Amino acid sequence: MIIIDNLQKEPAQFDVEAVNSAARRQPLYAPRQKIFPKRAEGFYRRLKWIIMAITLGIYYVTPWLTWDRGPHAPDQAVLLDLANYRFYFFFLEIWPQEFYYVAGLLVMAGVGLFLITSTVGRAWCGYTCPQTVWVDLFLQVERLIEGDRNARMKLDSAPWSVEKLAKRVSKHAIWILIGVATGGAWVFYFADAPTLFADLFTLRAPAVAYFTVAILTATTYTFGGLMREQVCTYMCPWPRIQAAMLDEHSLTVTYNDWRGEPRGKHSKKAAAAGQSLGDCVDCNACVAVCPMGIDIRDGQQLECITCALCIDACDNVMDKLGREKGLISYATLSDYNANMALATAGGPIAPERVRGETGALLPAIRQTNWRSVLRPRTLIYFAVWAAIGLGMLTAVSMRAEVGINVLHDRNPLYTLLSDGSIQNGYDVKILNMTNDVRVMTLSVEGLAGVTMTSPNIASEPTTSLTLSVDADLVLPLRLYLRVPSAGLASQTDIVMSVVSEDGEASATANARFEAPETP
Template structure:
């Protein structure tokens, strides 16, 4: 049966546009514990992003000394003491899985904390707002400036703001490419015009996107472009802490509380001052309930706590609360008609009674979050174990296919192999190649003269794959089968690392 979107039909009948024009938001500077936490996170995350490529890490003369480097040309990823090769990409996959589980854990515990505190979009918008406030003033001044006709002062402010935004955007793009090459050298090349074209193109693209997304589009990115707000609903449950307006104590709200109280009417704690709306970077009113736009930045909590302090009321009218706690409080505050009755949860002195007014942080510890923590830790420990025990010497062998074997003039049978020795250490090594399980075999390497018959020493360059052509010859009298299994073994003669490869000696119809 065909279904209709009734609201869409009504909208069409009312001739309302499907997309509302953006109303510019002028967030006021907030003060409080969550704002302080956000400042700290902003400084730490930006510091990590901009400074990491400049940290040096000595790996010896055969490897780059940049602590974190994605070396696309040599296909290596360096992270301090860890070097990841392309075939070890499962480490990156493991880290991505851990990041995903971590996101589930955080969201199911404290809602969209990732969005509100650490998402790059949030961090850079915060940084751009710092610049905007420094040049154009706080909320009211910016609103007045927007409405004012263009003047020399307004033009200077606008040009200054956008110039600094562009500089921040360019340094953001610049910092990104430093992760892919030696940062000090690339910086010199960039400013002297000697860097590769792709470097300038990457900086240009990232400058444009940072400036546009962080400076111009801001909250629209979160609301319209990011899929996370749509996904997060599936991760929340009745025990998740989310930023909540506690209307069970705030309603009925009024700007004229004194007058209403004098008239014998009860009011809630909300004085309808709009301080929570003024600081919201998403331009929403948390008193309208949970909304897709809310990034859980908690700045409205700071704003309202400030108002409550000034009024001498308990903080937490807006707070981190679980749906369960909210419902329990609400059940106590409403009367038989479902209306909020402030007197039901207050004593004669107006103090809140019999309600949970503080954030129940213990709700974070529950079965679901424990499962996430265990899964996260299990993957982390497994990866750490593999990382600490991984071999840095790898052996691979290909048997010649055509011909499988040849009979030499002296009657002996010869097989050819291509031996590949991978030295994954950033230093030269001396590797001994030996044969096990094939007594009487003569090992011949054409490139090496006078090698012993059953073992050979091969130099392996740092971080390199060495390919060696190897021949084995056998007296057919010593062979009992057409295919004789044996093993190639490589060992670092100065260390304990070794690797082996199971191979076969082919004697064909001669056996």
């Protein structure tokens, strides 16, 4: 009996209004509307908890992972070594001149944004954006200390008391601690994490580390704790950009007013008066749980981050009322329009048009499913994205381990020596991009009778130079080539090459040998 009672009982209406409702708008400078998001429960809430655990886990754990690179390189798996201009990422070590890998990753991120947004809408905003994740975390702290929506509203309007002060102080203290942990984790990406961790607590870390932690603590606390939805609505360009990438087949959080309207609490009274109401009982649960404080029933709007908590809230209400879930759901605009056309048929929305005689939704009603994801636009995005990824992987796998750069002297182009031979000077750089000391042999091809000298290394002319290049370093070398002048053209193309002792790694560079014009 109790269950039936529950089913029959109409849910209480939340006293809540959207922060951006037309009635509330005012010209010029608007004061901020306080939002007290209620706790939501359901599939999307659980999904968001899981994604929060994964993203925060990646953020906090990554600097502590190790990766053995031998004695000549750091063993931190992910390390941005700014002082030595090296970026370590597990098996990969990137030098500054290889920054195009990062450019490639950024291009992939851009195309990935197109792909994700055109398929599942603003999923970045709703699930993975740091602002969303941290606000979620901060809200959870707030709920644990101050209680859920009603308790928080009561506390907010209550006069100051010891209890209120204690709750507020502990809430802000925990927020600041989270901020410190956020900034603290960030700096570990730039230095040896265990060393820096100890240094931070013993006040021996560099000033820039404390400064970075302080800045990130302040921004995390301010953006995640104090400003929350204001950041998304007023500061972030993303909502504007992402909205422009949606099309009529993108999934967006949608209020299906074709089955919800006309909304009303008292369906029996309305039925007695000869009117039929839609599924929306106007309980405002969707507004109460919204972290942005908006009403999804006003339609797609800039403020909506598509976190889908309103879907959870509404589904729970529909469950209690014994109606189909999905009054608010992920839907595409094209499905929504088709259903809307069915429900209106030229006039106002009429609930009976979408339901058959049994009261179930008509089979003609389009239910959005995952197939909306597969269409030429998204497949092309995916193909482009995957092609860049494969190209990058290929480039990484074929990455040279040694390198040679050659720069010919501009002044003088050549020097006449006492025996009549011609000498050219070069600045040569030999790159050892491996984590071991490498012995390499430098030689020149394309010039008959060429010999080389290098100040302080080889004073006697020789045909090749054997050099030891330290691990992960560049060896700068001043090199002189000399050739007998007989029969020498004014310009000769030559190739300089370095080969490692074991013959495994080699690199070549094109250069030129200059000589006077022979009359």
